[in-house]
Amino acid sequence: MTDKSASRAPAKDLAPAPAPAVAASPGRSGEGTAWLLITPGVIWMTLFLVAPILMIVYVSFWTQTTFAINPTPTLDSWRDFFTSSTYLNSLWTTVRIWLIVLAATLLVGYPAALFIGIFVRSRNLSIALLIICVIPFWTSFLIRVLAWRPMLGREGAINILLQKFGITSAPIDVLLFSQLSVIIGMTQIYVVFMVGPIAFMLSRIDRNVLEAARDLGAGFGRIFTRIILPLSLPGVVVGSIFVSVMVLGEFATSAALSGRQVNLLGNIIVTQVGSLKWAFASVVGVVLTVIIGIVIAMLLRVVDLKREL
Amino acid sequence: MSDASPVLRLEGVVKRYGDVPALDGVSLAVQGNEYVSLLGPSGSGKTTLLRVIAGFEVPDAGRVHFNGHDVTGQPPHERGIGFVFQNFALFPNMSVLQNVTYGLINADKGAVSPAEAERRALAMLEMVGLSGLEGRSTDQISGGQKQRVALARTLVKGPKLVLLDEPLGALDANLRARMRNELRSIRQELGVTFLHVTGSETEALAMGDRVAVLDRGRVLQIGAPDTVYHAPETPNVARFLNRYNLFAGTIPAQGQFAGPFGTVSTPPARPADEALYGIRFDRMIVEPENPAAPAPALHATFRASEYLGSSVVSFFEGEDGRIVETEHHMSMGAPPEFLTGQRYTLRWDPDHAIVFGQSAAG
Numbered sequence: 001m002t003d004k005s006a007s008r009a010p011a012k013d014l015a016p017a018p019a020p021a022v023a024a025s026p027g028r029s030g031e032g033t034a035w036l037l038i039t040p041g042v043i044w045m046t047l048f049l050v051a052p053i054l055m056i057v058y059v060s061f062w063t064q065t066t067f068a069i070n071p072t073p074t075l076d077s078w079r080d081f082f083t084s085s086t087y088l089n090s091l092w093t094t095v096r097i098w099l100i101v102l103a104a105t106l107l108v109g110y111p112a113a114l115f116i117g118i119f120v121r122s123r124n125l126s127i128a129l130l131i132i133c134v135i136p137f138w139t140s141f142l143i144r145v146l147a148w149r150p151m152l153g154r155e156g157a158i159n160i161l162l163q164k165f166g167i168t169s170a171p172i173d174v175l176l177f178s179q180l181s182v183i184i185g186m187t188q189i190y191v192v193f194m195v196g197p198i199a200f201m202l203s204r205i206d207r208n209v210l211e212a213a214r215d216l217g218a219g220f221g222r223i224f225t226r227i228i229l230p231l232s233l234p235g236v237v238v239g240s241i242f243v244s245v246m247v248l249g250e251f252a253t254s255a256a257l258s259g260r261q262v263n264l265l266g267n268i269i270v271t272q273v274g275s276l277k278w279a280f281a282s283v284v285g286v287v288l289t290v291i292i293g294i295v296i297a298m299l300l301r302v303v304d305l306k307r308e309l
Numbered sequence: 310m311s312d313a314s315p316v317l318r319l320e321g322v323v324k325r326y327g328d329v330p331a332l333d334g335v336s337l338a339v340q341g342n343e344y345v346s347l348l349g350p351s352g353s354g355k356t357t358l359l360r361v362i363a364g365f366e367v368p369d370a371g372r373v374h375f376n377g378h379d380v381t382g383q384p385p386h387e388r389g390i391g392f393v394f395q396n397f398a399l400f401p402n403m404s405v406l407q408n409v410t411y412g413l414i415n416a417d418k419g420a421v422s423p424a425e426a427e428r429r430a431l432a433m434l435e436m437v438g439l440s441g442l443e444g445r446s447t448d449q450i451s452g453g454q455k456q457r458v459a460l461a462r463t464l465v466k467g468p469k470l471v472l473l474d475e476p477l478g479a480l481d482a483n484l485r486a487r488m489r490n491e492l493r494s495i496r497q498e499l500g501v502t503f504l505h506v507t508g509s510e511t512e513a514l515a516m517g518d519r520v521a522v523l524d525r526g527r528v529l530q531i532g533a534p535d536t537v538y539h540a541p542e543t544p545n546v547a548r549f550l551n552r553y554n555l556f557a558g559t560i561p562a563q564g565q566f567a568g569p570f571g572t573v574s575t576p577p578a579r580p581a582d583e584a585l586y587g588i589r590f591d592r593m594i595v596e597p598e599n600p601a602a603p604a605p606a607l608h609a610t611f612r613a614s615e616y617l618g619s620s621v622v623s624f625f626e627g628e629d630g631r632i633v634e635t636e637h638h639m640s641m642g643a644p645p646e647f648l649t650g651q652r653y654t655l656r657w658d659p660d661h662a663i664v665f666g667q668s669a670a671g
Contacts, residue, residue, distance in 0.1 A: 208398035211365055212459075214385045215392040216412025216466060217419070226415060230402040 053289065060282035069278050077279040081287065087268065091287070094265045097182060097254075098247045098295075104187040105243050106236070109194030113235070116195070117202025118210075118228065130199060133192045141189075145256045148185050152176040152257075177259025185253045190246055194239035201235030202228065233303045244295045248288060265291075314377060316341045316469050316502050317362065322371035324357055324526075331357040332368070333526035339504060341469065344496055345531075346505045346517030348549060354526040355506045359472045362504070363392045376469055386417060391463035391471035391501075395478050397455045399447040399462075406430055406443035409462045416466075433465040434458075437495065453484045460492075464499060471496075473505040477512060489516055510550050514538060522546045544585045544665045553587040553663070554633050560584050560666050569629055570655075571604025575664045584666030590622065590636035592661045595645065598652040605662075607655040609633055611647040623647060625655060 063072040081087050112133075120126040136144055151157050152175040159171040174180055205228065213223045251266030265288045272281035315338040324332040331354040339345050349355040360366045362373060364385035373381045380388050400408050406427065413426035421429070434440060437457040442450060447458070456476065463471055476492070477485040493516060496503050507513050513520050514534040521531040522545075530542045541547040547555060558568030566575045566586045575586070598608065609625035612632070621644040625633045633655060637644045647653065 206396070206398060208394045208396055209400060211363075211385070212392065212394060212398040212462075213400070213411065213415075214365075215363055215390070216462065217386045217389070217416030218412065219386055219417040222415040222417070226411065227400055227402065 056282045056285050056289075059278055060286050062279045062282075064277055064279035067276065069276075077283045080280065081283045086263075087284075090263045090265055090268055093262060094248060094288075095291070097179070097186070097250075097262065097264065098244060100183050101186045101190065101247045102240060102243055104183060105191045105194040106240070108187060109191045109239065110198060110236070112191075113195045113198035113202055113232075114228070117199040117232075118205070123203075126199070126203060130196065133195050136189070136192070141252065142256075144189060145185055145253050148181060148188075148257055149176060152181050152184065177257065177261060179258065179262050181257040182254045182262045185257045186247055186250065189253065190243045193242035193246070194236075197238040197242070198232055198235035201232045205231050234305055237299050237302050237305065240299050241296055244299070245292055248292050248295065315339055315374075316343075316376060317504070318374040319358075319362070320372045320374070322358070322361055322368045322373065324354075324361055324366060324368050330526050332361065334371070335523075335526065335528055336371075337521060337528055337531065339470070339502055341502055342500045344493065344503045344505065344516060344518045345521060346507060346513040346519075347521045347523055348507060348510055348513035349523035350549060351508060352525075353523045355508075355523050356474055357526075358523065359392070359474050359504070359506055362470075363390050363472055364388050389466070389468055391466065391468035393459050393463055393471065393473045393476050395475045397459040397479070399455055399458055401447055403447070404443065405434070405439065405445050405447065405450065405458050408447065408458055409433060409465055412462060412466045429465055430461070433461045436498070437461045437464075437491075452480050453488065456480060456488060457491075460495070464495070464501070468501060470502045470504065473503060475507055476505065477507070477509075485512075492516065510552070514550075522549055524549070541587070541663065542579060544581055544583060544587075547585075547587045547663065547665075552589050552591075554590065554593070556586040556588075558584055558586055560664070566662075566664055568605075569627060569631075570607040573605045573659045573662075575659060575662055578664040578666050580667060581665035585664070587663040587665070588657050588661060590634045591620075591638060592657045593633070593635035594656045595623070595625075595635055595647065596654045596656055599654045602654050602656060605657060605659055607633060608652060609655055610652050611649055613649065614644075614647065625653065 059069075060077055061073045061075070062077075063070050063074045064077060116126045116129045120129065139147075149156070153159070154171045154173060154176070156176065158175060159168075162168045163171065209227065210223060213227055218226075249266055251264055251270050254262045254264050254267055255270070265284050269281050269284050269288070272278075272284065317337070317339040319335050319337045322332050322335045323330065333354075335354075335358060347355050347358070357366060361368050362375075364380070364383060364387075368381065371381075372379055375388060375390060385392075400411060403411065409430035410423070410426040413421050413429060414423055431440075431443065434443060437460055439454060439457050439461065442454065447455065450458070456479075460476075473492075477488055480488060489512065492503070492505075505513075505516055507516075514537070517534055519531060520534050520537045522529045522537065522541075524545045530537055530546045537546065538550060538552070541550060541553070544555065547553040556568040556570065558566055560578060561567055561572065564574055564577065566573055566578075566584070568586050578584075596602070599606070600608070607625075607627055609627045612624045612626050614621055614623040618639075620636050620638045623635045623637070625635065627633050635655065
């Protein structure tokens with residue numbers, strides 16, 4: 001449906017163009033261009049997204065034996081997943097970690113975005129600050145994750161500092177190889193995806209609107225709750241979608257920082273694929289995809305992005 | 310008509326951006342229940358002045374007194390001065406009604422209950438002629454209606470002083486004329502003071518009980534519109550009025566002016582740095598070319614004319630290449646026909662001239 005309207009619009013624009021070449025076949029050349037533009041994307045997505053997803057769904061119903069797999073349809077893998085407490089726990093852990101990291105990125109990211117988008121008056125400075133937020137991405141994902149070990153470990157920087165200043169007498173063990181370290185690591189990596197969209201929405205708020213609110217007698221608190229926050233919600237939703245999609249599919253951070261204490265659905269997929277359990281890995285993949293779909297659908301209900309953007 | 314003490318008093322207000330003074334010692338007193346229009350070209354500091362009065366900017370020097378109190382350091386939300394923005398600055402996430410109740414419900418001081426706020430807001434919306442549009446969102450109403458919402462939102466708070474920053478600038482021409490009348494009648498009904506900033510001399514003259522002319526951060530003149538119009542005190546006021554032909558020349562002796570039109574006797578000169586002779590467009594008389602005409606007589610070539618409905622403005626090019634304008638009011642009869650490229654002699658009654666400068670003799 002969208003393809004159709006997208007191809008119509010340029011055709012209409014081209015129709016009154018004075019160039020004779022275009023005027024000779026006004027509709028066709030415009031429509032042809034539009035199809036040409038969308039074709040590579042459609043081919044790519046069909047081959048490498050739609051087809052594999054359909055394949056994963058299909059494989060999840062295959063019959064798995066210890067070292068082989070055959071396409072005889074069965075519900076065994078699905079039954080295994082939903083009857084095993086290990087896997088259901090992992091499902092719950094994934095949802096829990098996602099919710100905590102989502103809240104943490106919001107808690108850390110929103111004030112930062114508020115500072116960048118509203119309180120920094122210079123456009124150049126706010127862009128510079130956003131670039132600074134992206135600096136961690138100049139190093140590889142693995143290094144970023146592993147760098148937390150010398151930071152959070154028993155002999156790590158944080159414990160040394162805490163003891164040096166006499167805040168704690170013994171090193172805190174829970175900092176590394178725990179759920180906490182996974183949350184810290186993920187929040188640090190993904191918070192920038194929250195800051196960006198929110199700062200963008202905030203920077204679009206007309207300064208005069210905020211001044212008008214002040215002039216009408218409202219202090220910052222009332223201006224924030226009634227004007228700034230509602231106007232930034234689309235940014236919060238877009239940021240939340242980014243963070244959710246990435247956190248729900250995560251496995252590397254928990255593998256590197258949890259010391260096997262946190263098993264996310266992503267970690268299970270890695271393990272199952274490693275032991276060639278394709279059918280079971282497909283079940284987990286489908287479950288994860290469905291969860292992500294539900295989360296995105298729920299987030300999109302919060303605001304009408306079509307209207308707000 | 311006006312209270313004894315001014316509602317707003319500015320004392321030597323200075324505001325600099327870097328080294329550039331936006332306001333260079335502005336002193337101004339505005340009475341209660343008065344419509345003051347503030348005329349200034351772009352860059353004259355008029356918006357900065359409003360922002361200092363509202364409290365969005367803190368002056369580098371000088372004091373702002375409002376309602377008998379020094380409010381110089383007070384934040385805007387504690388001042389109780391209304392501000393209507395040029396772009397209206399409506400709250401985009403709220404309905405028309407919510408826009409108007411916002412300031413009543415959310416004020417830090419003197420907030421009212423939502424029910425009372427709604428009652429007052431509905432009354433105010435009726436007054437500005439927006440009944441029935443309460444539930445609309447702000448992108449479902451026209452420019453003129455947005456203007457009224459912005460006005461209602463400010464007026465419903467009952468401010469003693471409302472600052473309007475080029476309030477008609479964003480409206481199209483016929484709406485502008487209608488809103489002029491409405492602004493005046495709404496102001497009269499509520500008895501509040503309006504300080505209206507504009508770059509349009511017709512708007513300033515039409516709307517203000519008094520007109521203040523601002524240039525390069527200074528108030529050049531403040532007075533009744535007809536006083537400012539008939540008797541501009543400085544050359545720049547005459548320039549901004551856009552109704553005077555101004556000729557450079559010399560003042561050979563007190564009561565005399567030598568310009569491109571000859572040497573004539575004049576009314577006494579107003580002190581100014583430059584010697585200028587001003588004569589209003591509608592005082593000009595166009596005659597067939599007559600090289601022997603006695604001064605003042607300006608020989609010029611007709612270039613073009615502009616039909617304005619109630620009058621016709623004609624453009625002549627003087628011998629020095631400068632454009633001279635004449636205005637013929639339709640009430641004086643049908644306008645004369647001029648031939649493009651034809652030479653004419655422009656004359657006027659020298660008693661109507663305004664002269665600025667100091668006599669060369671000292």
